[in-house]
Amino acid sequence: MPTSPQPAAADETHAIIFDLKMLSVFDESAPKATILAETGAAQVVLLAMRNGQSARDLETPSQIIAQCLRGRATLRSGAATQALRAGLVALVEANTCHSLIATTDCVLLLTLTPSPEQAPRLFADAVPLVTRADA
Numbered sequence: 630m631p632t633s634p635q636p637a638a639a640d641e642t643h644a645i646i647f648d649l650k651m652l653s654v655f656d657e658s659a660p661k662a663t664i665l666a667e668t669g670a671a672q673v674v675l676l677a678m679r680n681g682q683s684a685r686d687l688e689t690p691s692q693i694i695a696q697c698l699r700g701r702a703t704l705r706s707g708a709a710t711q712a713l714r715a716g717l718v719a720l721v722e723a724n725t726c727h728s729l730i731a732t733t734d735c736v737l738l739l740t741l742t743p744s745p746e747q748a749p750r751l752f753a754d755a756v757p758l759v760t761r762a763d764a
Contacts, residue, residue, distance in 0.1 A: 685728040
């Protein structure tokens with residue numbers, strides 16, 4: 630079972646450590662999105678997908694930085710198709726329709742800047758693990 634994020638020190642909450650291995654939870658029926666943090670300036674999302682799962686035709690007013698942490702995926706944007714593997718980072722411009730398709734079991738770390746006012750449908754029902762009080 631995933632553990633909750635932990636403050637860096639008992640009295641310090643200016644830094645929070647997330648154990649991405651523990652938080653990488655797969656759902657056999659659909660991609661699993663976990664919102665790690667919602668600050669207003671950015672939204673950080675961990676996305677776990679089984680081989681063959683996809684998140685298609687996504688669009689948000691936020692710029693997205695997608696870092697592949699594990700496995701392989703395909704990023705489609707317009708007519709372009711890019712292969713992602715662990716260690717690669719992709720930048721998707723705001724208001725760009727795109728799709729992510731897992732070509733192996735994969736885990737992606739997504740950073741949306743600024744935080745979207747309305748969550749993309751992929752994680753519309755997810756509750757952030759951490760929020761900033763003024764977010």
